[in-house]
Amino acid sequence: MPYYSDELIEEVRSRNDIVDVIGSYVHLQKKGSTYFGLCPFHNEKTGSFSVSPNKQMYYCFGCGAGGNVFTFLMQYENFTFPEAMQELADRVGIELPKQEMTSAQRREADRRTQLLEINKEAAKYFYMLLRGPRGQRAHEYFKKRELSDETMQKFGLGYSDQYSDDLYKYLRSKGYDDEILKETGLVTIDEVRGGHDKFWNRAMFPIMDVHNRVIGFGGRVMGDGEPKYLNSPETKIFDKSRNLYGLNIARSTRKNQLLLCEGYMDVIALHQAGFDNAVASLGTALTSGHASLLKRYTNEVYLTYDSDGAGVKAALRAIPILKEVGITTKVINMRPYKDPDEFIKALGAQEYEERIKKAENSFMFQIRIMQAGYDMDDPESKTAFYNEIAKKLLGFTEELERTNYTQAVSREYSIPYDDLRKLVNSMAMKGGIVKPQTKLKSGINEKNKKEDGMKQSQKLLLTWLIEDNSLFDRIKGRISADDFTEELYHKVAKEVFSQYETTHTVNPARIVSMFTDEDEQREVAGLFNATIHQVEGKNDKATALRETVVRIKQNSIDYRSKHLAPTDMEGMMRIIEDKRALEELQKIPE
Template sequence: MRFTNEFIEQVRQANDIVSVISDYLVLQRRGRNFWACCPFHNEKTASFSVAADKGFYYCFGCHAHGDVFKFIMMKENISFSEAVERLAERAHIPLPEVEKSADDIARDTHRNRLFEINELAGNFFHNCLVKTHYGEPGLAYFHRRHLSDDTIYSFKLGFAPDSWNKLTDAFEKKGVTGPELVEVGLAKEKNGRYYDAFRNRVMFPIRDGRGRIVGFGGRVLDDSRPKYLNSPETMIFNKRRLLFAMDKAHKAIYEQGRAILVEGYMDVISAHNRGICNVVASLGTAFTDEQARLLQRQAKELVLSYDMDGAGRQATLRAMEIVRNLGMRIRVVSLPQGKDPDEYINSAGPDKFREAVDNAPNVLDYMLMTALQQSDETTLEGKAAITATLLPVLAQVSNRVVLEAFLKKMAARIQIDENAIRSEFNKYVAAHPEAGQQQVTISHSVSQENAAARGGGPNAVSEENILRFLMDHPQSCTRIREKIIPGFFANTVRRRIYEKILAVADAQGMYTTSDIQNNLTPEEAEELARIMVLQDVPVDEAVLLDYVKRFRLAELQKKYKEYSARAAAYGQSNDPRLVDALAACKQILEEMKHWS
């Protein structure tokens, strides 16, 4: 393990499990817990429960279980150490210096080598652009797009020569191998020979949040295809988790509380070129959950500046769906004559673009406005088309006050009875539960699954309560163990969990959730997670010991009757075992006095 239990516990405490899981799921409160349809298997009713106060989740359907670290590991398919790092970053907790394993050192060395090669490539392309005749077409292109030399330098824009081997030959002399170039997407291989992947393209370096080049985007200067070519995903380049120019934009986004999301590299660079620095773009992919969370850490408002064709409207719907639980507002910029930000900034000027952003309508008003432009609201067909266009948008609105107000506004605007629109809306959400407007319905099988997992026996619930209490109150462990021996636990899995809690308490006195979890088998970890998400009634130490006492007395009374019957039988037959049976009865009576 790379981190101390103390650090892990610090990160755990700083990351509320409900807040973290809400970045991925729509959670709804039922009682003390939060519920959702499980993200790890398909289901229509909710079996996935999150106990906010305990810090555990458990699915009664597929039995997925764990704490906040396990959830991130499963959702992001990363290691425990990476999950700790991710959550530490989320909570702005600096990572401690730790002794690295040989595997860690080898991985870090390899990652650093990829960064080094990309940095060399960035220098190569930039120098080709500004220092050689090969780059003259690219430099002319950027100047036609009104970019200043300072912006070209700041973004380290470049040019890939119209050659099959300029880069591969140059890098071979620098000791960079062909396979290394293929791994980062700078070269391709055919019949054992390596050749340049990017040729005759202007080049846009793509950087991570720390400003390191992780990949490239290349654009042709003519009409050839593909128009854009991006680096493949690598150990250091994951398009879902990056936004173009976020390394430059994050400060302005934070200061203004607003992020502007555009579609293309040149839209971003043109904005920054004219002093509008809170602008970023996704990397040729649809807007992702990970990108939304990057922005949400810096801003409360997202302004979309997409081409509002069919694809643009779908992208807007997708953005609404993603940010609906992140507490971000969404507005949509409408630029005259359908111009993209690059064209508009250069033709109208940056102040006009800022004005358009400031006046951008919220996403509902924008969608209504565009629907009215496309359909005639004076006809029955037009009213139906407008309503059909807006229903998927309205289904993404989680705030009921906003939803109700907009339904009234929409009804008045297209002159339709409000109840008729509400009826259509209700029909839509009933047919599309994935939209999230439906109330979470807890699966009927939850109680059956829980009963099956709990098992029978008169002390099953007591066993659960003891374990839950000890996890919540480690300071009580010394007193509890004096009264409750492991033999009290009829269930073998719960008995092993109890024994391991005692062992950890013996070894180090106080203990944390991490201390216990580190010692459990997968079967034991699942059972503990199930117990921790159960809707418990408040139990203090006195109550716990009282019902354990009652159970123990009942067991002793049963045992006393058994030995009394034996003694009576032995007495009638003059059996020498009578002495032992009477001694056992005396011992049981003494123990009953102790428990009384």
């Protein structure tokens, strides 16, 4: 990963006004000193997405997305930090220093660039053939599938010629040699046949990554040839388990969820019908890599797999993989039709929208499919089914969630709730999954409550200091960055106090750049954009400030006392001095 100095990062950030950058993606309206618009990271109608020119930060009060101009591009464009840095530097004409690469690294980078160029060239050639006399058969095929010219253009659809060395000759004419062409997955070169194409006489589907770069192809044979569908092999630029067809378009959807399909035509048909949130895996079963990729863009996936036996099995495999990364999954029922393409042709987009609204909870889907393997008229088989339900319910580690699903299953399958609950608890006890519940001593709950309250106090004071820099003078000598015991807030406080001591201002956007973890960036952004409504009058604010400072200082003393080494006499003296000074904190002027 390239290294850039803090000064260069700050120069690039400060030269890119966040309102201008985000305004090129989101329609913003000015209200007071802040701009508002519809959040691009979740579906909303109220416009809770705010952009502050003063702070040079954005924050959504609906979903909590927030950060500076780098964070926005990393979230919206799925850029890495170096890619966001390059994009913003290019935007304002800043030339970034060239990173020194080894000769092997340079060869690898050049190779990848060449492979992307060749794939792009092939896509353009296939696109051109489809729209000429040689592509008539494929063009008729797409028209028979009721695709509009606009849709064919949107997805870059094309045709590979009936002659099996057509693309090879074309790419050679463009100056590419056999050595690099062998690595593209587009051609095969052997001593007997020479160069021949991987794809010929096929309707072509370019596969693009999230940055709209062509990384591979899928091809549907014209006629009775085998295999019916063919995909590019994996190459240096094409990893099937880490890319999804249509994600380059779907990642910008304003819908809450993504629709996960099985095939290219399903994705295209859904997009044409207005469902711009459809994607598909690339001729492989869903992998953990796919799930992690989906998680970057959504927390909710609707499976719209084929309604046949193979589709049901694929859904059952996908559900736990998606759950593992924290994605909520539902299953769309397309019966009596096989897939989304057939469904929409027969019943239309509006009816498909209704099926989305009625999509089945993935756990209830699993139970329903599981029931088919049991004879519900046979008491033994019925009991075995209930036991399997209980085992699956134990998969919910949170008691409230387990209770909710137990109630749902009880209603759906007419099982007395108390009986099912007892069965689940009995099975858990036998398996050692949970221990008998004992009443917690009040001190434990009080401790957790106290810790949560202290975190809020530290967050509150940091928010006040960022909003009103004059408060620094009022707490000077009483509170320092070292009094913030929450790890993340301690890091933020050190920078906040340091900036104020140096410049008498605080630059929130620069502080966000210190953090690379996405969750930390969100929390810091929330810290800098918190709205505080609980104190209104001048006296109330002064009282709240004084009480908050006292709580933080007392916690700081307790924390240091607990972690003080017995031989640290200097630390002991500081604690004694702080205890004496604690009373003075009551004298902060109102």
